[in-house]
Amino acid sequence: MDTQVVNELEGRRGTAPIRVAVAGATGFAGQELLRLLARHPYVSIAAATGSQATSAPRRLPALARIWDGTVVPFDRAAIIAAAEVVFLALPEKASAETAPALLEAGLRVIDLSGAFRLRDSAARTQWYPATATLPEGVAYGLTEFEFEAIRSARLLSNPGCYPTASLLGLLPLQRAGLLQPGADIVIDAKSGISGAGKAATDRTHFSENHGSVAAYNPFGHRHTPEMEQALGRPVTFVPHLVPLDRGILSSLYTRLVPGTTAAAVAAAFEAAYANAPFVRLTGDGLPEIKHVAHTNFCDIGWKVDEGGGRVFVVSVIDNLVKGAAGQAIQNFNVMCGFDQRAGLL
Amino acid sequence: MDTQVVNELEGRRGTAPIRVAVAGATGFAGQELLRLLARHPYVSIAAATGSQATSAPRRLPALARIWDGTVVPFDRAAIIAAAEVVFLALPEKASAETAPALLEAGLRVIDLSGAFRLRDSAARTQWYPATATLPEGVAYGLTEFEFEAIRSARLLSNPGCYPTASLLGLLPLQRAGLLQPGADIVIDAKSGISGAGKAATDRTHFSENHGSVAAYNPFGHRHTPEMEQALGRPVTFVPHLVPLDRGILSSLYTRLVPGTTAAAVAAAFEAAYANAPFVRLTGDGLPEIKHVAHTNFCDIGWKVDEGGGRVFVVSVIDNLVKGAAGQAIQNFNVMCGFDQRAGLL
């Protein structure tokens, strides 16, 4: 890791805790942020604000003894006065409206919504219409592939949960030139129900999901353009809901450049993640959600059909950790010059 | 079974289908009613009405090919014109308001809410304030213990799901005089989430229940007075939500009259249910929810501590079948002079 100091947060390395705020602290990702940040060795939580319209401060009972603060209504001036870095775990419209003012006031922002993920204006207008323009200094926070951009970012756009799992399984092969150009890439992803958010709806009712599996939004999910942007080629993506709480398993199907060996595929994965503390390669032993739940790990396994030119990759994450709060903190660590693992092991 | 005809429905036995309506057909119990009634050999479904405020008729996709009708808004006059028997799967306030007019028009009513379960005015006012008075001709539909009253009832009040499971486990011992007077009766019941209803709330969110168990309403659930009324003595009842969809397991703890043998307990159960087609006794082999899910069976097992004078009873049902729609149809069968099992096996 480069030891040159690239920003003022890195200059603070080790001298005083970074003061952070969490907006949207009562949602699933927000609570996970508080849980992790409360134990982070170089952080103090300066504020946590509630995404629900409420005037009364409230406590989060599951976090008792871990973080004993109170969630208060969002107050921009108070946040600017209290914090240096703000994690936004808000709907994208709220993020699109909130982030610019915080940046203007000199704060760093780590946004977990999709508001700032798409660089192409037309695509962004279609999928995230509330985001008129991309602020300067925005980085896409897929940590393992954007380390240098993240280090100097003022606005960190944290990847979506499905793109995190899927891109970590595909990018090593794509960048190594092993994926056949023009071949279809099928991404069949299975997500736990927490991925559908904390709002009580017919879709998140226990009885609708227990004992069931459902595909949704085929060809139409907004994480598709995010993945296509990173890969530089089209994908066929269909998400599914499976009856568990936390976790994503992404099944990736495509074709290899003729002649590609299983050894070449393994070598590409090993080279890509030689220095990645949170990616664990399992090779032929396919990974399972259970192994990564409640951790920031992404486990990746694969199978090559050498004769047929096909490759199948499985990538698993905890959607609330590596797919949201954990990766956000991993990115925060990079921005601050800390060890990527600080607060995450 | 007595062959004397006690009402005009019995007089119809076998000659023409009984025309029934289901009000509240889109709820969990309502859909189960449609599923079962559609296959009932002596029934035609004259109408199904939606409890949700909607002006448009709608279909229920899960019932396609089973019942292909449409759910329409509730229209009292249309119901009176079309049906002879109406199943009300409505909130108790709606039942309290709807049932009297239907009865007055000469229809039989089978009500699945709590509106008409409590005979004591003070208790009813406390727990079901919308029910000003009990109509004449009301019977409490715990089929195995109220056969004759059900046969001639005009308004059938279907028992609650917790009381069904718990009373079937306790009444044989209580009525046989084997339960020690004055001893505490502890009823610890575990229910699947469908018991909390179809409304999307924080309580019914998948993520709140997966991997969790929660007790609720200790000492304060309105099924308590219903059980006390049937048993003629107080009980300590605490319901719990467990992470499954359908089913109740009720664990019953109390003391036996000194000297009561295990054989006497078994004999009491066998005598009580000698002619009950839907009660299966498992003795020492304790029953599990899995064995009764999607059926109208109540399975009951028990363990006697002869030296200590204690008895432990386990009773399991499917809360939407024997605890709601199935028992309602069982009662309907009794009212019509049909075999109790018609449409339920």
Add this chain to the structure above:
Amino acid sequence: MDTQVVNELEGRRGTAPIRVAVAGATGFAGQELLRLLARHPYVSIAAATGSQATSAPRRLPALARIWDGTVVPFDRAAIIAAAEVVFLALPEKASAETAPALLEAGLRVIDLSGAFRLRDSAARTQWYPATATLPEGVAYGLTEFEFEAIRSARLLSNPGCYPTASLLGLLPLQRAGLLQPGADIVIDAKSGISGAGKAATDRTHFSENHGSVAAYNPFGHRHTPEMEQALGRPVTFVPHLVPLDRGILSSLYTRLVPGTTAAAVAAAFEAAYANAPFVRLTGDGLPEIKHVAHTNFCDIGWKVDEGGGRVFVVSVIDNLVKGAAGQAIQNFNVMCGFDQRAGLL
């Protein structure tokens, strides 16, 4: 339906119950067979034999009051004396050894294993080495596409659970010439744990599956050649285990012949299943496992990307019913000239 009598079972239509036996009655599929056959209007269960090495007859408590017989050890001569049709719910090696003798004795056999599914000798030797030769008169029992062959079969080879769900979603398009030749067909299937069988293994332990998803056998599952045989082209198939008990959701991805419209796809499905009582088409409203659990239905939905030439199909079944016992009985009904739905609604 043709009214010509094609075999002696059809000649028996309606006159006397068909005497059937179930071998392997304590497994998941075997128990489901007993549950369904016990209520079948034209059947008497002549024998049920246990796949476990046991000399003592045993009862199945969950089937009490539904089927109150006893499971006894397998005795070929006794079966031949007692039954006309035998359902084999055995491991394929046991089926391969047992079926020929039963056929030779003049019985009809409905085999739920994979022993007799593959017509190509080389493929069969690779995947089902215990099956030396295919008996004469064998039919592949995908009811919706093999009606006439099933009608006159002496040995009915019931399809695998994954092929049932997947082929019902693909064959209408393949046979209508709408699928682009040479394009990859990706079959990503999600199965409940009952699909892994009743044996207690690390793979079927509750704790290994709760909160988890796992892919297994990529490119290497023996249901692959079965699907390729029916489709006449290669497929990429990866099965997954999801944390539920019963059900399969098969996600099917491929390309359409250029210019194929969404209307053409819908028309192909409607034409294929115009007379299929157990296939329900849901169109854009994608089906979910919950809708078919505990039924013999296969629900199929799809989404066409007209501009991109892609089609995505979702097909769901209950793996123990339409994927095993239910389809076996549906085939039995066809063999006997009964309504396909007899005993299945």
Add this chain to the structure above:
Amino acid sequence: MDTQVVNELEGRRGTAPIRVAVAGATGFAGQELLRLLARHPYVSIAAATGSQATSAPRRLPALARIWDGTVVPFDRAAIIAAAEVVFLALPEKASAETAPALLEAGLRVIDLSGAFRLRDSAARTQWYPATATLPEGVAYGLTEFEFEAIRSARLLSNPGCYPTASLLGLLPLQRAGLLQPGADIVIDAKSGISGAGKAATDRTHFSENHGSVAAYNPFGHRHTPEMEQALGRPVTFVPHLVPLDRGILSSLYTRLVPGTTAAAVAAAFEAAYANAPFVRLTGDGLPEIKHVAHTNFCDIGWKVDEGGGRVFVVSVIDNLVKGAAGQAIQNFNVMCGFDQRAGLL
């Protein structure tokens, strides 16, 4: 906390890591021990041995990057040479045979089995016949109530999972004299399936538990005498299996000394746990398993029926953490003079 050094481990406080070994490292509790100990700031893992008969060392994939050692066969001499403290996560027979030799060699032993929990010889002979005698220096490790005994123990007998949850909910009231003498104490406990152990059996099969609940061993579970020993009075205990992986909810029912107020109950809990870092009191807001899963917390809530003299207490833990590995480490911390929370937050 007393600052006097009571043993040689305390004398080591802060100077060098304590060398620990884990026997039975591939079981559920063993893996949890490794996961927690690997991050413990004052510990080095000197050895991990496998409870399965295997001659080959093996890795645990889920622990990759957390603990990258190998599990080796148990070798007593090697353990004695390498470790100062040994955690035994073995079946009780193996613990009973192994612990004495380790103690004799001067090591401290923390045993997670039931082998050394019962002080009464007759009871021990009945429930744990492999344990001939209790070694000297044994302490019962219910940390919140046995702090001083634990501090100087040479053999720490870690409590059972059910007793941990249940006793923490009852002891404050019993010791404060608020529970009516002679009244029944009913303990209805619900446990996740990991409590049934890692062995693949019919009881731990996914399909037996999904969608089901089962009571087992009424009046006959060996955790009963353990609870009666701690409380000094009889209890009625029935455990249940619920369809989740990790967690216990214990529902506790009994009677209060006449005149006991809700305030007195609350005061007793607050006094008992004023200095307990891992007990969180929730009062009327009843706790749920979800809030404590994957933590060492025990959350306790209650409801008092002042008029009726009844009290209902709910206590929840993660059975593998506070009910096993976590409490073992908490006790280890006490034995070593560390902060109880070291490695557990």
